[in-house]
Amino acid sequence: MNIPVILAGTSKNFWEMVVYLIQVGGKDFLQGAGNTILLAVVGTAIGCLIGFMVGIVQTIPIQPQDPLIKKILLKIVRIFMSVYIEVFRGTPMIIQAVVIYYGSLAAFGIDMKAMLAGFVIISINTGAYMSESVRGGIDSIDIGQTEAAKAIGMTHFQTMFSIVFPQALRNILPQIGNNLIINIKDSSVLMIISVTELFYTTRTLAGTYYVTYEPYLITCVIYLAMTFTCSRLLRWYERKIDGPDSYNLAGTDTTGAAAQKKRPTGVTMQMINRKYNEQRSAIR
Amino acid sequence: MNDNTKSAVIEVRHLVKNFGKVEVLKDIDFKTYPGDVICVIGSSGSGKSTLLRCINFLETPTGGDIIFNGINIMDRHTKVTDYRAKVGMVFQQFNLFNNMTVLQNCMTGQIKVLKRSKKEAEETAMKYLTQVGMDPYINAKPHQISGGQKQRVAIARALAMEPEVLLFDEPTSALDPEMVGEVLEVMRELVQNGLTMIIVTHEMAFARDVSTRVVFMDKGVIAEEDTPEIIFNNPTNPRTQEFLARFMHDQD
Numbered sequence: 001m002n003i004p005v006i007l008a009g010t011s012k013n014f015w016e017m018v019v020y021l022i023q024v025g026g027k028d029f030l031q032g033a034g035n036t037i038l039l040a041v042v043g044t045a046i047g048c049l050i051g052f053m054v055g056i057v058q059t060i061p062i063q064p065q066d067p068l069i070k071k072i073l074l075k076i077v078r079i080f081m082s083v084y085i086e087v088f089r090g091t092p093m094i095i096q097a098v099v100i101y102y103g104s105l106a107a108f109g110i111d112m113k114a115m116l117a118g119f120v121i122i123s124i125n126t127g128a129y130m131s132e133s134v135r136g137g138i139d140s141i142d143i144g145q146t147e148a149a150k151a152i153g154m155t156h157f158q159t160m161f162s163i164v165f166p167q168a169l170r171n172i173l174p175q176i177g178n179n180l181i182i183n184i185k186d187s188s189v190l191m192i193i194s195v196t197e198l199f200y201t202t203r204t205l206a207g208t209y210y211v212t213y214e215p216y217l218i219t220c221v222i223y224l225a226m227t228f229t230c231s232r233l234l235r236w237y238e239r240k241i242d243g244p245d246s247y248n249l250a251g252t253d254t255t256g257a258a259a260q261k262k263r264p265t266g267v268t269m270q271m272i273n274r275k276y277n278e279q280r281s282a283i284r
Numbered sequence: 285m286n287d288n289t290k291s292a293v294i295e296v297r298h299l300v301k302n303f304g305k306v307e308v309l310k311d312i313d314f315k316t317y318p319g320d321v322i323c324v325i326g327s328s329g330s331g332k333s334t335l336l337r338c339i340n341f342l343e344t345p346t347g348g349d350i351i352f353n354g355i356n357i358m359d360r361h362t363k364v365t366d367y368r369a370k371v372g373m374v375f376q377q378f379n380l381f382n383n384m385t386v387l388q389n390c391m392t393g394q395i396k397v398l399k400r401s402k403k404e405a406e407e408t409a410m411k412y413l414t415q416v417g418m419d420p421y422i423n424a425k426p427h428q429i430s431g432g433q434k435q436r437v438a439i440a441r442a443l444a445m446e447p448e449v450l451l452f453d454e455p456t457s458a459l460d461p462e463m464v465g466e467v468l469e470v471m472r473e474l475v476q477n478g479l480t481m482i483i484v485t486h487e488m489a490f491a492r493d494v495s496t497r498v499v500f501m502d503k504g505v506i507a508e509e510d511t512p513e514i515i516f517n518n519p520t521n522p523r524t525q526e527f528l529a530r531f532m533h534d535q536d
Contacts, residue, residue: 063344065360147342148379148438152393152445153369162392166383247421247428269417269432269466276465276489 017214025205025215032201033222039118039190039197040183046119047126047183048134048176054081054127055134055168056160081131088128094189097121101193118195122187126179133175137168170241177234181227198222291354292317293449293480294339294371299348301331301338308334310504312348316449316482321475323491323512324484326501327527332484335501336453339482340373353448369397372442376454378434380426386413386437387422390444398445405444412440416470432463436470443474450474452483488531492516500524 012020022029057077062070088096101117104110112120141164149159188199202219206212292315301309308331316322324332337343339350341357341364350357357367381389390409394400400408413419416436421429429437435455442450455471456464468490474481475494485491491498491512498515500508500523508521519525 142377142379144375144377144379145381148373148375148381150342150365151340151368151373151375152441153365153367153397154393155365158396162396163381163383170383243425243428245428247424270462272469273432273462273465276468277461 014214017211018218021205021209021211021214021218024209025201028201028205029198029218029222032196032198033226035115035196036184036187036198037226039115039122039187039195040180042119043122043183043187044126044176044180046123047130047179050123050127051130051132051134052165054085054131055138057081058131058135059138059160059164061156084124085128085131088125089132092189093121093125093186094192096125097190097193114190114193114195117193118187118190118197121190122183126183129179130172130175133172134168137172137175138164140171141167170238173234173238177231180230180234184226184230185223292351293320293353294482295349295351296335296339297349297351299335299338299350300346301334301343302346308504309338309345312504312506314499314506314509316480318448318480319478320480320482320497321495322482322497322499323495324482324499324501325486325488325491325515325527326507330501331504332501333453336373336451336482336484340368340371340451342373365397369393369445370448372445372447372450374435374438374442374450374452374455376458378426378431378438378458380434380437380441382426384425385422386418386424386426386429389426389437390441393441393445408446409440409444412443413437415443415473416440417466430463431459432466435459435463435467439467439470439474449480449482452481452485454484454486456485456487488516488528500527502527 057074058081060074062074097117100121101112101114104112104117145163145167146159149163154162187195187197190197191200191203194200198219202215205215209215294316296312296314299309299312300307312335314322324335326332334343338345341350345358348358352367352371355362355367357364380386381392384392387406387409390413391402391405394405394408395402410419410422413422416439418433418436418440421433421437426434426437439455452471456467459467464487468487471481471483471490472494483491483495493512495512497509498512499506500515500519500521502523508515508519508524514520515524516528519528
């Protein structure tokens with residue numbers, strides 16, 4: 001098994017090199033992985049917020065009797081939003097990173113920290129994808145939910161925030177999970193603007209110790225561990241909010257003990273229903 | 285019930301509703317007085333559900349006026365949300381909020397719209413959930429209970445807002461026959477408590493027993509409006525006679 005690996009300046013074999021790298025670079029790997037997770041989680045969270053904000057604006061109803069200024073303003077905002085979605089979905093994130101990071105310095109004199117630029121790029125990129133998912137999620141909620149909320153006097157915003165969004169959020173949870181996993185992996189393109197995430201760290205270690213395969217194998221395992229953990233956590237959360245399929249009435253039967261309490265003893269809902277069916281036939 | 289000493293809670297004047305070029309409601313006039321139980325009957329497509337949805341503004345009427353306690357709701361300056369809080373609605377498809385438990389369903393409107401405290405909202409919700417016999421299920425989610433139970437919760441949710449008028453849009457039409465009775469039983473209790481109700485229904489026996497007036501709708505107009513005794517025993521309008529004859533026949 002001990003296949004010697006020819007490396008400049010070392011006489012270590014493959015596994016010895018892996019162990020050696022973990023010893024000398026373990027802290028760097030962890031720091032890189034930490035930054036990657038931070039970028040992915042914060043970026044996805046802000047991206048979701050952007051997605052929901054775009055989703056809200058896209059679902060504001062326009063009534064014919066609304067004032068003209070509201071209609072025009074809404075129209076302009078919506079055009080701006082579709083441009084945003086098309087541009088950020090339609091260009092590679094690596095190009096966006098370069099354009100935003102170096103471009104903001106060249107064009108506007110804004111010198112962003114690389115890490116801050118990283119957050120910005122991942123957030124607005126995720127936001128572009130999420131706003132489409134949110135729109136789909138909102139469309140998937142039965143109109144009856146909105147009508148019931150309006151029927152008890154809720155405003156459009158109350159309806160959206162307390163009834164529609166929580167349900168839409170549940171429906172797009174798999175999409176959010178997808179985005180989180182994509183962001184964990186794709187934050188690696190931020191090495192182009194020297195953000196010290198996991199891929200950048202790996203490249204530095206590979207350069208320092210003049211080895212290639214070993215550090216990247218370690219990195220591969222770290223990425224997989226992070227994405228796998230995230231997908232399992234999200235599945236667990238989905239199951240938690242769904243709850244069980246049936247409701248367990250501890251200590252009572254399904255005919256509704258309380259319903260029987262104020263009715264004559266022994267009268268069940270089934271008996272009431274049967275009585276009505278007889279009455280219905282009797283009307284003929 | 286409709287003696288002239290009392291003023292109408294809801295008065296509908298010359299109500300018109302068009303969907304594109306289709307005239308669904310043509311010049312509807314009717315009044316609801318406190319304590320009235322009005323059953324609206326008629327064949328599918330006669331406009332009875334649309335009438336109910338117009339009264340609650342889920343459909344914006346094309347023309348006419350809806351007067352609630354002397355205030356014209358069609359007036360642009362009237363806050364529709366305030367009006368809706370006083371006019372409850374029970375839907376054919378229940379429409380319980382799927383993201384909430386039975387108890388939360390009955391509390392959210394009170395907290396968000398009526399600005400009641402959480403404690404007060406819970407007490408009120410429990411009072412009405414007990415009335416409809418759903419208090420053992422307060423922590424259940426809508427997908428965990430049966431259709432009849434959902435509809436009873438939906439009624440409790442509407443009652444918890446303590447509305448002046450309660451609208452029912454075919455409340456038993458989406459239910460299995462063995463669950464219709466439990467919902468009608470709950471509604472019958474509301475009638476006894478003197479709640480003002482407008483009920484769109486296909487349950488003729490129920491309409492005959494509980495209503496103070498029956499409105500028969502046909503092709504977007506009110507064809508006949510009278511006491512249940514007259515509508516079911518001696519209808520004057522030939523279309524009412526035809527509908528009831530066909531309906532009784534279909535039941536066989």
